[in-house]
Amino acid sequence: MGRSPCCEKVGLKKGPWTPEEDKKLMAYIEEFGHGSWRALPSKAGLQRCGKSCRLRWTNYLRPDIKRGKFSLQEEQTIIQLHALLGNRWSAIAAQLPKRTDNEIKNYWNTHLKKRLTRMGIDPTTHKPKTDALGGSGGCQSKDAANLSHMAQWESARLEAEARLVRESRLQVQSNLGPGSNTQPARLVLNKITTQQPSLPPCLDILKAWQSSWSKPQLPTKESNPKMMHSMYAMMLSTEDTLESPTSTLCFPGTTPTMLPVSNNNNIGVLFNENNDMFPLPSTNMDDGGLMKENTVLHLQDDDIMAAVEAFRATTTMYDSNNNNVVPPTLPNGVVLEGLNNDEGLVYESNDNLGAEEENMAMMNGDGSLCNVNLEENNKHYWNNIFNLVNDPLSGPSVF
DNA sequence: AAGTCCCCCAACCGCATTGGA
DNA sequence: CTCCAATGCGGTTGGGGGACT
Structure with a gap:
């Protein structure tokens, strides 16, 4: 329900993590697990709030995180899933092993979104922008037409999503019948x-x-x-x-x-x-x-x-x-x-x-x-x- | 070389959700 | 059923650093 008090507590450090803090956090989690994030900072000797520790661990220190440039396939997956799921970064991240939602979100906002915009596709709706496909007269290319079609389908996907959820509820019930x-x-x-x-x-x-x-x-x-x-x-x-x-x-x-x-x-x-x-x-x-x-x-x-x-x-x-x-x-x-x-x-x-x-x-x-x-x-x-x-x-x- | 601009991304903020008491 | 701490999640920020002038 209500928001938990967190970093507004005085005396807790904010901002970038130092290597020493990282070491303390990693050492503690490796030995004891994170347990309660709220209790972790004091136990680990960190002047941070639990939330900050959790974020640092999940987005950076976790050993199963892959860092570095996104592959073409990863980019494709992100765009496809974004067309389907929208800004559900955690859901998208679940399909990209070793990538965090934060990383994917950043990558989308700094790279992919701009690319789609450059292409004349609205990155939010995945539809072509109206002025992008309309006014260039005879130089309309097949690519543009293809993009238009693709964007229509991506949009349709989004619209279909609500229906999928509705229908799935019904089907899950029927699929889980006795026996x-x-x-x-x-x-x-x-x-x-x-x-x-x-x-x-x-x-x-x-x-x-x-x-x-x-x-x-x-x-x-x-x-x-x-x-x-x-x-x-x-x-x-x-x-x-x-x-x-x-x-x-x-x-x-x-x-x-x-x-x-x-x-x-x-x-x-x-x-x-x-x-x-x-x-x-x-x-x-x-x-x-x-x-x-x-x-x-x-x-x-x-x-x-x-x-x-x-x-x-x-x-x-x-x-x-x-x-x-x-x-x-x-x-x-x-x-x-x-x-x-x-x-x-x-x-x-x-x-x-x-x-x-x-x-x-x-x-x-x-x-x-x-x-x-x-x-x-x-x-x-x-x-x-x-x-x-x-x-x-x-x-x-x-x- | 110095100043400015701009991009990137780690981290924060705050609302939403979950689950235990 | 209600309350509330804990956690999840997505939007936003701001500082570091590279590019540009």
Whole structure:
């Protein structure tokens, strides 16, 4: 409740820590553990408040802290998670082993935020700034269009988050019914470091997110009929008025294509043969996150169409009566990066894929990841951004 | 070389949350 | 159920130091 009295106590030192103070703090914690932070300073012979000691330990002295420059992958992870989680630095830090929330926060504020701003992307909303994409006339590049699309999706992620939490509550309850001692695997759409076998408890959003996925069940009527669905399906459902960005990515194809889709339940992130990742845009979802029958997707690229077919072909599907639907075969030439619980697989169009196949990026019920090369899957998606970020000649000149 | 500016990041501040009494 | 100490967390500050003039 109330704020605890702390450093306003007279006689306590503030400001930078000296090496002697660091030694005392480390020696004490190594021998006794930190115990009560409030009691620690006097026991350790420090003229500091407990809070200051805790901060010094957690942000600097802890032995498992990695210091120094952030890697490109770390940067990517931060941006992705920030798009999803916002300024929840502790949650973001939980996905970056050995980095502290304070360090990530500083890095965001001093580096990444500025880069996104330079690119014409609002670092708060991850949307393109209106004047950034509008006024430059004919010099609009594909990159700019891509960025616009990406930013729309990042924004949609944020908006979807609230829904994820809401839905996850319901699903957690239903998943934890009596006798269900095996948690379902969950679809993973975001890059999660593979060094981290389980999500830490503080990452409430991702936990909720995980909980919102249910593994594609074997096609028995007794199985949990809950559909596997995706973040995108949820965010595109008609329950809310989320804007549905449609195919503004610059795909190679130019002829608009109409793809009829029956009432399959799956919408999600798709990968083409180049590992390009893109969301499947759609409308007309029902309240359960399922696509309505006879929905027509307006797509502009053969790759999308092929990926949709591939996605359908490699995912267990149910119709509105929870009957398993035999998936179609993959069209010729389609390659989809599919993943199962054993190892990453690349399904090709002439593979005979059964409905029982477990594929796509999966997370086991205990939180451990399947052997998923999500980094690779995300690569092209983010490369567009980071190429611009890292190229000093782009950025403002693009916009 | 000296002064100024600006960036970075460790540390602080204060509200929010947790959990025990 | 309430209270409150302890802790968590995110926003902000300010000093050190490098870059620039």
